[in-house]
Amino acid sequence: MLSTVLHLDLAIAAQASPRALSDQWSHVPQRPASASALQHLGDVLRIIGDLSLSRQMLEHSLEIAQHNQDAPAIATAHFNLANLTRTDAYVTLRTANLTASKAVELVRLNQEGDRRRGIQDAEVFVNTLSQTLDHYHQAIDPALPPITNLQTQLNQLRVLIELRHPEEAQELIHQIQPQIEQLPTHRETTYARINLAQSIVQLDTQTQTTSSHTKDTWIAAAQLLSMAVQQAQDMGDVRAESYALGNLAHLYEQTHQLEAAQQVTHRALTLAQTYHFSDIAYRWQWQLGRVLQSQAEVLKTQNISQFNQKHTEAIAAYTAAVDTLKSIRSDLVAITPEEQFSFRDTIEPIYRQLVTLLLTPSPTSDPSSLKQQTLKDTRDVIESLQLAELDDFFRQACLTVEPSFVDQIDDTAAVLYPVVLPDRLVIILSVSSHDSPQQTSTLSYATVPVSRDRVEAATELLRDSLDQPNDSRFLAPAQQLYDWLIRPIEAQLDTAQVKTLVFVMDDVLRSIPVAALHDGHRYLIEHPYGIALTPGLQLLEPLSSQSGSSQSLLLAGLTEGHSGFSPLPNVRDELHQIQSIFPKTTTLLDSDQSHENQHLSPEPLGIRIDGEFTRENFSEMMRDRAFPVVHLATHGQFSSQVNNTFVLTKDGQLSIEELKALLQSTTVQQQRPLELLVLSACETASGDRRAALGLAGMAVRAGAQSTIATLWNINDASSASFMGELYYSLSTKVNKAAALREAQLSMLKDPNYQHPYFWAPYILIGRWQ
Numbered sequence: 001m002l003s004t005v006l007h008l009d010l011a012i013a014a015q016a017s018p019r020a021l022s023d024q025w026s027h028v029p030q031r032p033a034s035a036s037a038l039q040h041l042g043d044v045l046r047i048i049g050d051l052s053l054s055r056q057m058l059e060h061s062l063e064i065a066q067h068n069q070d071a072p073a074i075a076t077a078h079f080n081l082a083n084l085t086r087t088d089a090y091v092t093l094r095t096a097n098l099t100a101s102k103a104v105e106l107v108r109l110n111q112e113g114d115r116r117r118g119i120q121d122a123e124v125f126v127n128t129l130s131q132t133l134d135h136y137h138q139a140i141d142p143a144l145p146p147i148t149n150l151q152t153q154l155n156q157l158r159v160l161i162e163l164r165h166p167e168e169a170q171e172l173i174h175q176i177q178p179q180i181e182q183l184p185t186h187r188e189t190t191y192a193r194i195n196l197a198q199s200i201v202q203l204d205t206q207t208q209t210t211s212s213h214t215k216d217t218w219i220a221a222a223q224l225l226s227m228a229v230q231q232a233q234d235m236g237d238v239r240a241e242s243y244a245l246g247n248l249a250h251l252y253e254q255t256h257q258l259e260a261a262q263q264v265t266h267r268a269l270t271l272a273q274t275y276h277f278s279d280i281a282y283r284w285q286w287q288l289g290r291v292l293q294s295q296a297e298v299l300k301t302q303n304i305s306q307f308n309q310k311h312t313e314a315i316a317a318y319t320a321a322v323d324t325l326k327s328i329r330s331d332l333v334a335i336t337p338e339e340q341f342s343f344r345d346t347i348e349p350i351y352r353q354l355v356t357l358l359l360t361p362s363p364t365s366d367p368s369s370l371k372q373q374t375l376k377d378t379r380d381v382i383e384s385l386q387l388a389e390l391d392d393f394f395r396q397a398c399l400t401v402e403p404s405f406v407d408q409i410d411d412t413a414a415v416l417y418p419v420v421l422p423d424r425l426v427i428i429l430s431v432s433s434h435d436s437p438q439q440t441s442t443l444s445y446a447t448v449p450v451s452r453d454r455v456e457a458a459t460e461l462l463r464d465s466l467d468q469p470n471d472s473r474f475l476a477p478a479q480q481l482y483d484w485l486i487r488p489i490e491a492q493l494d495t496a497q498v499k500t501l502v503f504v505m506d507d508v509l510r511s512i513p514v515a516a517l518h519d520g521h522r523y524l525i526e527h528p529y530g531i532a533l534t535p536g537l538q539l540l541e542p543l544s545s546q547s548g549s550s551q552s553l554l555l556a557g558l559t560e561g562h563s564g565f566s567p568l569p570n571v572r573d574e575l576h577q578i579q580s581i582f583p584k585t586t587t588l589l590d591s592d593q594s595h596e597n598q599h600l601s602p603e604p605l606g607i608r609i610d611g612e613f614t615r616e617n618f619s620e621m622m623r624d625r626a627f628p629v630v631h632l633a634t635h636g637q638f639s640s641q642v643n644n645t646f647v648l649t650k651d652g653q654l655s656i657e658e659l660k661a662l663l664q665s666t667t668v669q670q671q672r673p674l675e676l677l678v679l680s681a682c683e684t685a686s687g688d689r690r691a692a693l694g695l696a697g698m699a700v701r702a703g704a705q706s707t708i709a710t711l712w713n714i715n716d717a718s719s720a721s722f723m724g725e726l727y728y729s730l731s732t733k734v735n736k737a738a739a740l741r742e743a744q745l746s747m748l749k750d751p752n753y754q755h756p757y758f759w760a761p762y763i764l765i766g767r768w769q
Contacts, residue, residue, distance in 0.1 A: 028060070035064040035073045039080055046084050049643065051091070054084055075141035079152055082135030086159065089128040095640050095691075096121030097456075097508065099344060100129075100162050108164075117457070132159050147188050150179055154195045161199055166207045173200060180224075190231045190240045194247055197224040201251060218255055225251065239280070242271035246284045253291055258298075261291045282324040286350050289317035293357065300363060308362055318354040319377075322384060325350070329391055343392045351385035355419055359426060359445065375443035379428055382417045386504060386536040393697050394642055394656075410769060412499040414492075415537065418485055420507050425450050429489045431496040446488035455484070456508045463511055467712065469757040475518060478756075482517040485509075486524065493529075500530040500737045500768050504537070510692035513711055513760035515744055523756070525744050530737025532768035535696040553578065554621055556588040556613045557633030557681075562650055565635040568681055570720045574633050576607040577724035581731050586621060588613040590650040614651045615658075622662045628675040630663065630704075633723075635713070636682030638694035645694035647682065656701045664703045676736065677704035680723060683713040699765040706736050706768070711761040718758045722747055726762075737768035 028034040042057030058081050065073035093103060096118060103122035110119050136156040140149050153176050160169040176196055183189045204217040225248040232241035245268035252261035265288045272281035296310035325347065358378045361370060411432035419426045425448040433442045458477045465473035493501075501524075503514060514533070515525040525531065555578060557571040572589070579585050589609045611617045613634070621627075636647035646653040654662070663674055679698070692711070699707035708726070725746045729739035740762060747759035 028064070030064045030067050032065075032068055032070055032073060035061045035068070035070065035077070038064070039073075039076055042084070043080050046080075046087055051084065051088060055081075058084060071141050072143045075139045075144055078135045079139035079155075082132040082139060082152075082155065085128060085132045085135060086155075089125050089132070091641065092121055092125045092128060096125070097640075098122060098125070100125070104162070104164050117460070126163065129159060129163060132156075146179065147183060147186070147192070150176065150183070150192055151188075153179075154192060154199070157196075157199050161203050161206065164206060166203060169199075169203050173203070177220075185231050185234060187235065187237055187240060190228045190235070190237065190244065193224045193228040193231070194240075194244055197221040197228070197247060197251070200224070201254060205254070218251065221251055222248065238271055238275050239277050242268045242275075242277060242284075243280060245271070246280065246287065249284075249291075250287060253287065253294070256294075258291055258295050262288065262295070265291060278324050278328045282321045282328070282350070283346075285317050285321035285324060289314045289321060289353070289357075292317055304363060311357070311360070311362075315354070315357050318350065318357060321350050322354060322381060325388065326384065329388075343389075347388060347392070348385065351381055351388065352419070352421060354381050355426070356421055359447070370445065372443055375428060375445060378445075379417060379430065379443065382419060382428070382504065382506070383536045385506075389693060390535060390697055390700060393640070393693050394701070409537070410500065412497070413502050413768065414496060414498040414500070415502045415504060416485070416489070417504045418506055418509055420452050420455050420509065422452050424448060425455055425484055427485060427489060429492055431492065431498065444489070444492055448484045448488060450484060458484075459508050459512050462513075462516070463711075466513065466516070466757050466760060469755045471757075474516065474756060478516050478518040478523075479520055481512060482519050482524065486517060486519070498529060500532060500735075502532045502534060502537075502768060504534055505692075510696065511711065513756065513763070515741075515762075516756040516760035523748070525741055525748070525759075530735065530741045530768060532737045532764045532766070533696075534766055535700060552625070552627055553582050553585040553629045553631060554588075554625075554627040555579070555585050555631045555633070556618060556649075557631075558590045558613060558635065558648060558650060560590050562590065562635075562648060563652065565648060568633065568635070570717050571633040571681070572607055573717065574680065574720035574723045575631075577720055578631060578727050579608060581724070581727045586610050586625070586627070588617055588621065613649055615649050615654065618649060618654075619662050629678070630674060630676075631678040631680065631723075633680045634682075636679055638682060638691050638698060638709075640691055640693050642694070642697065645698060647679065656698055659698070660701045660703060674702070674704040675706065676730075677702050677707045678723075679707065679709040680719060681713050682710055695763075696765065704766065706764060706766040708736070708740065708762060708764050711763060714758060714761065716758070718747065718753050721750075721753075722759065722762065735769045736764055740764050 028038065038057045038061035042054045042061060045051075045054035045057060058077060062074065062077035062081065065077050090100075093100060096103070098106075098118055098121060103118075103125045106116055106119050106122035107126045109116060110123075133156060136152055136159070139152045142149075153172060157169055157172050157176065160172065173196070180189065180192055180196065183192070200217055200221045225244055228244035229241055229248065232238075232244055245264055249261050249264035249268060252258075252264060265284050269281060269284040269288060272278070272284055292310050292314035296307050296314060299307040299310060355378055358374055358381070359370065413432075415430040417428040417430070419428070426445060427448070428443060428445045430441045430443050433440050458480050462474055462477040462481065465471045465477070501514075505512075510533075514531050515523065517524040519527075555575045557568070557575055558565075559568055559571045561567045575587055575589070579587065585608075587607065587609050588611050589607070590613050611621075622630075632647055634648050637645060639645045642656060646655050647659060648654070663677065677699075682695075695709055695711070699709070722743055725743035726739055729742040730736070732739075734742070744759040744762065747753045753759060
């Protein structure tokens with residue numbers, strides 16, 4: 001098979017079946033062509049995100065090149081391994097919810113004796129990134145084309161700057177500059193000039209050198225960019241011209257030459273829009289918005305009328321950037337891993353900064369008097385950010401339905417949009433207007449002056465203190481988060497007679513067990529509200545017209561240890577309790593006992609089993625029958641990496657995409673959507689601060705109207721009792737949010753299970769009705 005693949009388009013081959021190659025790569029003949037093919041395939045696998053298999057391919061290509069003493073091939077292999085290692089480093093950043101600069105700063109502080117939260121992940125990032133330098137050093141070979149060696153040095157320079165090694169970076173810059181001047185006019189040379197200019201500016205910004213040196217640095221960068229513009233014009237390369245102009249305008253922005261920055265950004269944007277380069281147009285729209293807002297800030301105390309005009313123009317530019325991002329969703333998710341892992345630096349800030357602008361009133365107006373349209377626009381931006389994060393998670397555009405809001409879904413529900421900004425927490429509240437003949441929603445907002453760092457620290461302390469049932473540290477952060485998220489809007493909730501609170505959680509807040517928030521007297525779940533989460537109302541699946549018409553359930557679970565995971569001995573009792581409430585079930589378990597020798601009985605172990613929980617049996621059940629409810633009592637993990645998000649069967653892991661294909665076979669073949677998916681023994685990945693994104697992704701991708709899952713695994717008899725209470729409440733026809741609340745309250749009333757460890761991890765995602 002591999003010999004055939006070597007003659008095919010490698011990108012198509014890798015995307016079609018990368019794992020099919022894993023058993024055959026080691027048998028490739030040790031010829032130069034094999035090394036070259038494996039290098040190309042390894043780089044493709046890196047780009048599509050299969051980093052483990054990519055490393056196998058690249059390391060084997062290096063072995064073949066070394067065997068053949070092929071110096072250029074050895075250098076190329078090191079270059080690709082350096083790029084892969086850099087990608088690995090940024091994977092660590094993503095799971096740790098850190099930026100590169102923050103990670104490097106944490107390591108520096110630790111070396112000075114100041115050990116802070118996140119240092120372990122930061123050290124892994126820095127150590128991994130440092131390994132790329134050796135690979136880049138070995139990737140330079142005189143036999144390679146000068147532009148190839150130059151690209152290696154530019155990548156090496158970027159890493160040195162990321163690691164904050166200014167002396168080594170400056171020395172390398174001095175080596176690179178004369179090389180660029182010797183190269184002929186070419187597209188790659190033009191982009192090399194832009195790349196070097198970017199690095200020079202970044203290094204100078206980091207080192208904060210003297211003003212005279214800084215001026216010389218800016219001049220050097222400006223000359224590089226001006227020459228890049230000229231070269232692009234000479235070649236007729238409009239895209240390169242736009243890119244060079246945009247970076248030159250950014251240089252003007254950095255040096256506070258705002259008028260020049262605005263003019264040159266307009267030139268870059270005009271070219272990008274005229275020739276439909278939307279993937280760079282959004283960057284210049286964002287840049288234009290920043291420049292306009294900087295101009296507005298200058299006018300804030302001088303001319304209110306001009307301030308308002310510039311502020312409005314800045315919002316328009318930011319809005320255009322967001323609209324452009326929406327229009328290129330499918331293209332944006334196909335970017336390289338390095339760009340993907342910089343989502344927090346290059347895409348997410350556009351949405352957050354627009355929210356900040358929209359919620360910034362004129363200096364002469366009442367801060368509480370924002371118009372409903374402004375709040376609706378803000379809500380739409382938040383929804384769009386949620387969708388963009390899921391697109392980034394899956395690396396493909398999520399399916400969406402037409403946006404629908406609370407007044408169109410449930411007039412007894414309130415939707416809360418908490419947004420974490422650097423210096424404040426903003427809560428936008430949407431409730432139905434009962435007095436309005438159109439039954440539209442009313443929006444309001446509250447601002448809490450608390451830094452992002454404090455919010456993150458409180459959420460982490462709450463989660464860490466709920467890992468064990470005897471830890472009492474949870475109360476302080478539970479009360480603090482209640483004061484930040486709920487107390488500012490308590491009066492509106494009371495007035496609106498709300499029955500369900502629906503949270504569209506932002507960033508670090510996704511991982512908190514909302515039911516455990518505490519007002520100083522009682523938990524939030526003890527208030528008269530059901531609680532639900534959703535990654536966005538526009539992602540809600542439509543309610544089934546057949547909802548409730550059938551009580552057929554598919555139950556599947558594991559009791560024994562598999563694939564290195566611990567046993568789940570209480571799963572049998574859990575499934576038995578569900579069977580006793582809903583006798584019309586099909587049950588798959590990791591047991592060779594079938595329904596012929598197992599009969600439903602009052603004893604906990606008397607459970608009817610219809611087959612083993614294997615991938616094949618599960619797939620067959622989903623193909624042949626329409627189950628409105630699927631209950632999976634098995635190990636699973638939610639991660640910020642889609643490849644590390646899965647559920648476990650007896651014979652292996654089911655990825656998100658595989659689970660989606662199996663669960664949606666009912667929808668496709670029976671024209672009946674899945675009403676409820678329950679994942680009762682899953683957990684968010686340890687140490688992954690963005691793991692809740694995987695939970696939201698699993699819920700969205702599965703296509704279920706509603707998903708009930710656990711933030712952490714409770715390997716305890718209490719989980720069986722909880723599920724019994726949940727399904728009993730569901731059998732009484734209350735809505736899902738109310739059923740979950742009743743089950744949690746029943747556990748809270750039990751003296752043995754009053755600690756939130758036992759009842760708080762269960763969350764409802766999606767439709768709450």
